Amino acid sequence: MDLGLAEARTATTTKLPKIESVTFVAEKLRDGAARRAEKGSWGHTHSAATDQLPANMSQMPRNSLKIILRQLKCHFTWNLLKEDIDLLNLEDTIIDQIEFLDMKSKVTLYNLLAYVKHLKGQNEEALKCLRHAEERIQVEHADQIEIRSLVTWGNFAWVYYYMERFPKAQYYADKVQKGYRKLPNSSRYKIECPEVYCEEGWALLKCGRKYYERAKACFEKALKIEPDNPEFNSGFAIAAYRLDDKEYSCQRVSSLDPLRRAVELNPDNTFVMALLALKLQDLKQEAEGERYIREALEKMSSQPYVLRYAAKFYRRQNSPSKALQLLKIALQATPTSAFLHHQIGVCYKVLMILVKQSTKKRPREKEKEKRELIQSAIFHFRAAMEQNSMFVFAYTDLANMYAEAGQYEKAEDVFQKAFHLQHVTDENKQQVHFHYGRFQETHRKSEDVAIYHYLEGVKIKVESSITSKLISALQRLATRRLYENAVDVNSLGALGFIHKLKGQKRQAIECYERALKLDPENGDFISALFELRLSF
Numbered sequence: 202m203d204l205g206l207a208e209a210r211t212a213t214t215t216k217l218p219k220i221e222s223v224t225f226v227a228e229k230l231r232d233g234a235a236r237r238a239e240k241g242s243w244g245h246t247h248s249a250a251t252d253q254l255p256a257n258m259s260q261m262p263r264n265s266l267k268i269i270l271r272q273l274k275c276h277f278t279w280n281l282l283k284e285d286i287d288l289l290n291l292e293d294t295i296i297d298q299i300e301f302l303d304m305k306s307k308v309t310l311y312n313l314l315a316y317v318k319h320l321k322g323q324n325e326e327a328l329k330c331l332r333h334a335e336e337r338i339q340v341e342h343a344d345q346i347e348i349r350s351l352v353t354w355g356n357f358a359w360v361y362y363y364m365e366r367f368p369k370a371q372y373y374a375d376k377v378q379k380g381y382r383k384l385p386n387s388s389r390y391k392i393e394c395p396e397v398y399c400e401e402g403w404a405l406l407k408c409g410r411k412y413y414e415r416a417k418a419c420f421e422k423a424l425k426i427e428p429d430n431p432e433f434n435s436g437f438a439i440a441a442y443r444l445d446d447k448e449y450s451c452q453r454v455s456s457l458d459p460l461r462r463a464v465e466l467n468p469d470n471t472f473v474m475a476l477l478a479l480k481l482q483d484l485k486q487e488a489e490g491e492r493y494i495r496e497a498l499e500k501m502s503s504q505p506y507v508l509r510y511a512a513k514f515y516r517r518q519n520s521p522s523k524a525l526q527l528l529k530i531a532l533q534a535t536p537t538s539a540f541l542h543h544q545i546g547v548c549y550k551v552l553m554i555l556v557k558q559s560t561k562k563r564p565r566e567k568e569k570e571k572r573e574l575i576q577s578a579i580f581h582f583r584a585a586m587e588q589n590s591m592f593v594f595a596y597t598d599l600a601n602m603y604a605e606a607g608q609y610e611k612a613e614d615v616f617q618k619a620f621h622l623q624h625v626t627d628e629n630k631q632q633v634h635f636h637y638g639r640f641q642e643t644h645r646k647s648e649d650v651a652i653y654h655y656l657e658g659v660k661i662k663v664e665s666s667i668t669s670k671l672i673s674a675l676q677r678l679a680t681r682r683l684y685e686n687a688v689d690v691n692s693l694g695a696l697g698f699i700h701k702l703k704g705q706k707r708q709a710i711e712c713y714e715r716a717l718k719l720d721p722e723n724g725d726f727i728s729a730l731f732e733l734r735l736s737f
Contacts, residue, residue, distance in 0.1 A: 261371055263367060266362065266367060266370060266371055266374065267362070269371075269374050269378070270355075270358055270359055270362055270370070270374055272378075273355035273358060273359070273374060273377050274351065274352065274355060274392055274394075274397050274401070275312075275351075275352045275353075275355030275356045275358075275359065276312060276313065276315075276316035276352070276355075276356055276359075276404055277316070277319075277355070277356065277359035278355075279401055279404060279405070281316065281404060281405070281408050281412070282624075283320050284623065284624045285408065285409060285411055285412075285624050286317075286320070286408055286409065287589055287590055287591040287592075288317055288320055288321055289590075290539060290588060290589040290590070290591070290592075291313075291317055291407065291408070292314065292317050292318075292321075293537050293538075293588070294407070294538075295310050295313055295314045295317065295407070296314070297505070297535045297537075297538065298310055298506075299311070299314075300534075301504065301505045301506060301534060301535070302472065302506055303469070303470065303471060303472060305341070305431070305432055306337065306341045306342065306349075306432070307337050307341070308334045308337045308338055308341065308342070308349060308353070308400075309399075309400050309403040309404065311330050311331070311333045311334035311337060312330070312331070312334050312352055312353055312356055312400065312404070313403070313404050313407060314330045315327040315328075315330035315331045315334070315356055315360070316356065316404075318330055319359075319360055319363065324360050324363060324364050327356075327360045328357070328360055331353055331356055331357050331360065334353045334356075335350065335353060338350055338353065345396070347380050347383070348380070348384075348394065348396050349396060350376075350380070351377055351380050351381070351394065351396075351397055352397060352400045352401075354373045354376045354377045354380070355373070355374075355377050357369075357370075357373040358370045358371075358372075358373035358374040358377065361373065393426070395422070395423035395424075395426040395427050395430070395433065396423075398419045398420070398422045398423040398426075399419070399420065399423045399430075399432060399433055399436060401416075401419045402416045402417075402419030402420040402423065402436045402437075402440065403416075403436060405419060406436065406439060406440055406443070409591075410443070410626055410628075411626060413440055413443045413444050414444065416436070416440045416443075417437065417440035417441060417444060419436075420433055420436040420437035420440055421437060423436075423437075424437060429466065430466075431463070431466040431467040431470075434459065434462055434463045434466050434467075435463045435466075435467060435470055435473050437459055437463075438456060438459035438460045438462065438463040438473055438476070439463075439472075439473065439476065441455070441456035441459045441460075442456040442459075442460060442476050442479075442480060444456070445480070456476075456480055457477075457480050457481070457484065460473060460476055460477040460480055461477065463477075464477055464493075469500065471496075471497040471500050471506075471507045472506050472507065472510075474493050474496065474497045474507075475493070475494065475497050475506070475507050475510035475511060475514075476510065477490075477493055478490040478491065478492075478493035478494040478497070478510070478511075478514055479510060479513060479514055479517075481493070482514055482517060482518070487518065490514065491514070491518075494510075494511050494514050497511065498511055504531075504534070505531040505534045505535050505538075505541075506531075508527045508528065508530055508531035509527075509528065509531050509538075509540060509541055509544060511524075511527050512524040512525070512527040512528045512531070512544060512548075513544065515527065516544070516547065516548055516551065521548045521551040521552050521555075522548075522552070524544075524548050525545065525548040525549075525552075528541055528544050528545045528548065529545070532545065537588055538588070539584075539585040539586075539588035539589035539592050539595065540585075542581045542582070542584040542585035542588060542595075543581070543582065543585035543592065543594060543595050543598070545581040546577075546578045546579075546580075546581035546582040546585065546595075546598060546599075546602075547578075547598070549574050549575075549577040549578035549581065550574075550578045550598065550602065552574050553571055553574035553575055553578065553605070556570055556571045556574065557571060572606070575602055575605055575606050576606070578598075578602045579599065579602045579603065579606065582595050582598045582599035582602060583599055585599075586599055586615075590622075591622065591624075591625065593619060593622065593625055593629040593632055593633065594632070596615055596616070596618060596619035596622075596633070597616075597619060597632055597633060597636040599615050600612045600613075600615040600616045600619070600636065600637075600640065601636060601640070603615065604640055604643075604644045609644060609645065612640060612644070616633065616636070616637045616640065619633045619637075620633055620637075627661050627662075627663040627665075628663060628665040628667060630658070630661055631658045631661050631663065631665060631667045631668065631671060632667055634654045634655065634657050634658030634661075634671070635654075635655070635658050635667050635670055635671050635674070637654050638650075638651040638652075638653075638654035638655045638658070638671075638674060639651070639674070641654065642674075642678060648678060648682060649691055651674075651678060652675065652678060652679060652682075652691050652692065652695050653691075655671050655674050655675035655678070655695070656675060656695055656698060658671040659671045659672055659675060659698070659699075659702065660698075672699060672702070675695055675699060676695075676696065676699050678692075678695075679691075679692035679693075679695040679696045679699075680692075680696070683696070688719055690716050690719040690720045690723075693712050693713075693715050693716035693719070694712070694713070694716045694723070694725070694726060696708075696712045697709050697710075697712030697713040697716060697726070697729060698729070700712060701729060701733060706733055706736065706737055707737075709729075709733055710730065710733050710734065710737070713726050713729055713730040713733070714730065717730065
C-alpha cells in the first residue's frame, strides 16, 4: 500500500457530474495526488543518526528489559489487540489521513502506522514510520521535542526488542525513563503527561468502536491539565460524537457542547465542524448545521473527510443525488475508502427506494432504472466489504441488496460470512441477527427461523438502538402468528421472553405455562417459569 498508493489514486479518472460550490475540489485533489506520486508515499527523508548508541552503554538481562518496557506508555502497552483491528483497512485509513486530514500534528498517525506495521510483521517498515514521526516532532513541536518524543521512543524500544536488537531497545527505554523523571507530578509508577494521554486517545479512537470509551477518558484526563488545548478538545469532542452516534447506541452522550467548544478553539478544523453540523441535524437544528457544512466546504483543509460528512448531511436531508456527487469527488482522492464505498451504496439504495415508492401502483414502471440502482448499490457495498473485512454494516447492506435483486443464495452466503466474523461488538451481532431475521421473514417466508434470530438478537445483553427494533419485530411476528394459530409454541415462548424482559411477570408466566403444555420437556421454558415464580 505504501509507495503505490499515490499512483493508484492518480489512476482514478471517473467523470463526475458538475456540482455548485465544490467542483473545484476534485481538480485540487487530483493535483495533490500527482504531487504525492512525485515525492513518494510521505515525501520525507530521514537520517540514521538516531540509531547511534553510547559507546559505554552496558546491556541489562533480557527479562529485566522486558519489565522496564512494560512500564513505558506507548502503543505496545495500551492494550490495542490485533484481533480487534482490521490491519489492512486501518493502514489505508492512516495513510489517507496523513495525506488529507487537517491535524495540527501528524506524529500520532506515524506512531500508529508504525504499530500497525509491527503487527503485520514488518518491523523495518515500523522503524521507518517512527523516524518519520521523529522528523515531524522536530517540525511541529520544536519547543516540546522531549515530551512529544516519549511515545515515539517507547515504540522504538519495543520494535527493537522484538527485532532482538536489545542494546537499542535499552537505549530508547532509558531515554523514555529519563524523560518521565522530568515530568511534573509524575513518579515511577504514575506518569502524568497530557500529551501522552492525548496520543493514547487518538490511537484508541482510530482502532474502532470498542475503544471509544477509553479514548474519551484519555482526552478527559488531558483536559483536566490543559482545559483550553484545541487538540485535546477536538479529540474529546470526536470521541463524544462517536459514542453519541445513534446508529451505534441508544444512550445519548451529549456531544453538542464539546463540538461547539472544539470549533470555537480551532475554527479551521473543518473535520470537527462537519461533525458539529451532523450533530445539529440530529437535534433538528438543520439550518444552523447547513451553515457549518457550507463553511467547511468553502475551506480547503481535510477535503475528502469534509466531503464524506457533507454527503451524509445531504443524504439525511433527503438529497441523495447531491450526496452522491460529493461522495464521488471524495472517492477520487481516497479510492480504497470502505466508508465512502458504503455511503455511495447507501445513496443508491435510497434512490432505489424512492423509485419503488414512486411506482408502487405501477410496479413494472422504471424497472430498468431500479435494477441499475440495485446493481450500483451492490457494487459499492461489495467494495466496502472487500476493503474492510470487519465492516458489519457493509455485509448486512450487501446481503439486503442481493435479496432485493432476488439473488437469495448470494444473500445467504453474505449473511453466513457476517455470522462467522470474529471479535465483532455485541451491537454488530444484534445487527446481523436483525437483518437475517427480516430476510428470513420477508424473502424466505421462514417465520420460525426469523423468530429464532430475533430472539437470539434480543438475548444479547447490550443497550443499543437495534435492541428496540428486535423486540418490536419479534413481538409483532409472534403476536400475528398466535392470532392465526393459538398453539404456536415458538411464538408463545417468544412472547413469554418479551414479557419477562419488560418486567410483565404475570403475562410472562401465562405464556410459558401455555407453551409448556405444548412442549413439556422444553428446558428453557421450565427454567424461565421457575425463575419467574420465585421472583413473583
